Amino acid sequence: MAYQEKSAWIMGIVAIVGYFGYLLLLLPQTAHVAFLEVEYVPAMLWSIGGAIFVSILLHVAVSIGTGKNRNQSDSRDKEIGRFGEYTGQAFVVIGAVGALVLALAKIDHFWIANLIYLAFVLSALLSSIAKIVGYRRGFQTW
Template identity: 35%
Template sequence: MVYTERNTWVGLIVTAVMIPSYVIVILQRAAGGPLAAVDWFPIMLWTIGLSIAATIVLSILWGMFAGARDPKGATATDVRDRDIDRMGGRVEHSFLVIAGLGVIALCAIGADAFWIANAMFFGFAVSAFIGSIARIIAYRRGLV
């Protein structure tokens, strides 16, 4: 497995853990009450920070294990990796545009800041998740 594919897998795994964790914590804090009443901002910041830290740590650890097995191939990339990354980026951007339009719509109707912030947060998270899936599919099946 090449360097960029490993990092894509790490991002996918972290995102798959982060999204449900955030939802669970928010629902627990709401305790059956209105979600907009939850103090969501520190939870969101912690989730983002822990996701970044987990991605870095897992990438480094996985890279160390891969480097121990294949020192030359652990950090190698080629044109195919760049093409796959570009394609994944286009997929991510598509979902970010959709999330941005949703945020604009929420602002237009005067939604609470909780809903606006969470729409953007989930837009970023879902776009990263879908972009990672698109990259992994491209690594496994190739670019068309």
């Protein structure tokens, strides 16, 4: 398995686990206060920071395990990487437009922040899936 494919697996799994970690930190608070009054900022910052930290640790571990071959990439790796990133960027755009609409409608910051976070998670997940499919099933260049 190529280093780039391992990296895609790491990013996809860390995105999912990090977001569910955020929800696990957030949802117990709803038993005591109204949903819009929960302290979401610390939970969001901890889950994002934790996901970044875990991702770095896993990438270092995979780099050590891969050895010299981690820097070897061919044109196929580059095309798959580009395709995955372009595919994932769709959710960043959707999230940005959605956040803009919510801000213009003067919706609570809770919803805007959560929409942006969800858009980034979905972007990372879709990008990872596109890369993994490209490696597993082949990639058709146009």
